[in-house]
Amino acid sequence: MSNGAAPRVTATRVLDAVLHRGRSLKAELAAQLPALGDPRDRALAEAICFAALRQPARLEAALKAWVPRPLGRRDDELRALLYAGFVQLDPLALPAHAALAATVDAARALGRAHQAGMVNALLRRAQREGLPSVDAAAHWPHWLRTRLQQDWPLEHAGILAASAQPPPLWLRVNRLQQSRDAYRQRLLEAGIESHLDENAADALRVEGSVAMAQLPGFAEGAVSVQDVSAQRVADALALQSGARVLDACAAPGGKSAHLLERDPALRLTALDVDGKRLDRVRGTFARLQLGANARLLACDATRLESWWDGTPLDAVLIDAPCSATGIVRRQPDVLLHRRESDLAPLLATQARLLDALWTTLAPGGVLLYATCSVLKAENEGQVAAFLARTADARADMLDDSFGRISGAGRQRLPGENGADGFYYARLRRSA
Missing domain, CATH: 3.40.50.150 (Vaccinia Virus protein VP39)
Structure with missing residues (x-):
């Protein structure tokens, strides 16, 4: 298996378990990510999984439009792999050539060499045409969407839109070890910019993705990851x-x-x-x-x-x-x-x-x-x-x-x- 295929294989297996076998995303990531030795591979596999699960209706719309015969249960893993491939192009915007090559290699590593050509063709089509657009509501089950609209008639569209976006990284500074300002300076020295929240005395907001291992003093208890709410x-x-x-x-x-x-x-x-x-x-x-x-x-x-x-x-x-x-x-x-x-x-x-x-x-x-x-x-x-x-x-x-x-x-x-x-x-x- 090529180095680039490994995180795609892991992401595919996680997505297959979550999408088709009702498993918890958190539990599957905890079980499968440690097998990837490089933290960059772990971060990539995790990013692929989250991106795919935030927009499954859009990804399924692409398959329905581009695959003449619907995928059956025997092809659940293939569906997961294609989802993983699509989101590398949009929204993750990875370099297309590398993403396509590594995803095709992942198909072979998963024992699907006979479908590698299909994977390649579909990803190239996604690259050329872009994925279809769907309303944010399409990702929500009808019963839940209905309740949301009843409870929040003016706000429900904003709730749907916000729920589809990656959240910022919120940190909670352990005030027993240092002040928030002192820890913010440590972040700056590590090349990580953060922002204060005037209503949360221990909170710092970091935009983008930062691995916990990159946070200064994390292992020693200087800081925790916790949403400001x-x-x-x-x-x-x-x-x-x-x-x-x-x-x-x-x-x-x-x-x-x-x-x-x-x-x-x-x-x-x-x-x-x-x-x-x-x-x-x-x-x-x-x-x-x-x-x-x-x-x-x-x-x-x-x-x-x-x-x-x-x-x-x-x-x-x-x-x-x-x-x-x-x-x-x-x-x-x-x-x-x-x-x-x-x-x-x-x-x-x-x-x-x-x-x-x-x-x-x-x-x-x-x-x-x-x-x-x-x-x-x-x-x-x-x-x-x-x-x-x-x-x-x-x-x-x-x-x-x-x-x-x-x-x-x-x-x-x-x-x-x-x-x-x-x-x-x-x-x-x-x-």
């Missing part, structure tokens, strides 16, 4: 020093880590129902040199007897399981895997978390309900129903830096100020 959770909670805090759905650990960077004296309990995902929290804490006194438990947060000692908490964070419709630009396979039937169980889980964990709060304590969704049923509707059935709960309205008013909370839509779609509702228990 997620960083604002710490601001929305506004904890007192040394507070007793629960992070009920903690994995992969970025929000818990940020709280500890703000105040290492926090008495933090971090839970996750998935023990393997909780291992990622431990890894995050270890890299950042945090959490020596934090409790990490693999359990269902609603089963209070498995983790709560009965001492009332000052604050609870519920970063709730949700449709992830606010982070499609980061997880484009959401649009492939999410089903309308998923929504009712998600809504039930969110309500169960709210009801159970509210009882652990001290009078005057705060619960922050957050999601990375833009669906009102999961956000303002969920919170309104909770407030209606909970006599001792009231909302503390957050300021407009958290987004637009949406019921008792605030909604950030995808792409606004370069941020992910996110919802925040700050609820206080009556004294």
